[in-house]
């Protein structure tokens with residue numbers, strides 16, 4: 001039986017540390033500030049953004065939310081981001097994606113000051129992470145959270161271990177691979193064009209699935225004892241729960257994989273809760289750096 005990696009508990013621990021560190025900063029007259037910006041009325045994005053703002057308040061941060069109408073122009077959004085860049089009470093800026101079609105997301109991401117880019121999407125932060133300068137970068141929240149879960153099982157040094165990341169996205173796959181490499185793992189990035197994906201996965205001591213395809217990774221793809229990190233969150237029909245009902249599953253066929261794995265993240269309750277916790281951690285890191293202080297180790 002695999003160890004079930006409890007992402008909810010791990011996230012709660014990080015949030016506790018972040019809250020405590022924020023209290024210390026505040027005692028020195030510095031309050032970490034997070035600005036979350038949303039354009040349009042997409043209900044799912046509204047829910048995500050509200051929970052980010054709420055969590056920031058719970059951590060004791062100065063929390064600001066800008067909700068802009070769908071009709072907002074690219075220039076208006078650039079002007080807002082530039083104002084937030086100049087605002088000394090704001091340490092972190094998050095512009096919720098996707099943006100409406102008429103706005104160039106790349107331009108907006110690169111308008112955010114790199115030192116306030118708590119998503120870690122700015123090319124400067126991408127470059128720092130790619131160059132192995134993890135302690136100088138702001139690292140994307142989901143892979144940063146996944147990495148902490150892996151460390152919790154295997155420790156900080158992954159020397160001699162083989163890691164396979166399925167998925168090559170800029171948001172998860174590529175930064176995940178860079179983090180694993182920085183921790184001395186031997187890393188393979190696999191994707192939809194990889195030949196014999198199952199065989200590649202069977203060589204993995206650490207397997208990270210970030211493809212967005214429900215239950216694609218089968219039980220017999222798992223090396224016995226492997227650490228399996230499932231980043232996927234897929235909603236699928238669940239007629240067994242009643243007509244029109246749905247349920248969440250990951251990219252890994254959990255019931256099968258759990259029999260072979262040494263440790264595995266469930267969906268929900270694995271990587272998911274870590275993402276918001278790491279957003280708070282990144283905001284704290286940005287605030288510490290702005291104040292010339294050393295960010296706490298999480």
Ligand code: GUN
Pocket residue numbers: 094095096097098119141
């Ligand atoms: N939309 C869905 N996930 C994210 C995220 O991590 N950051 C931003 N900015 N938008 C998102």
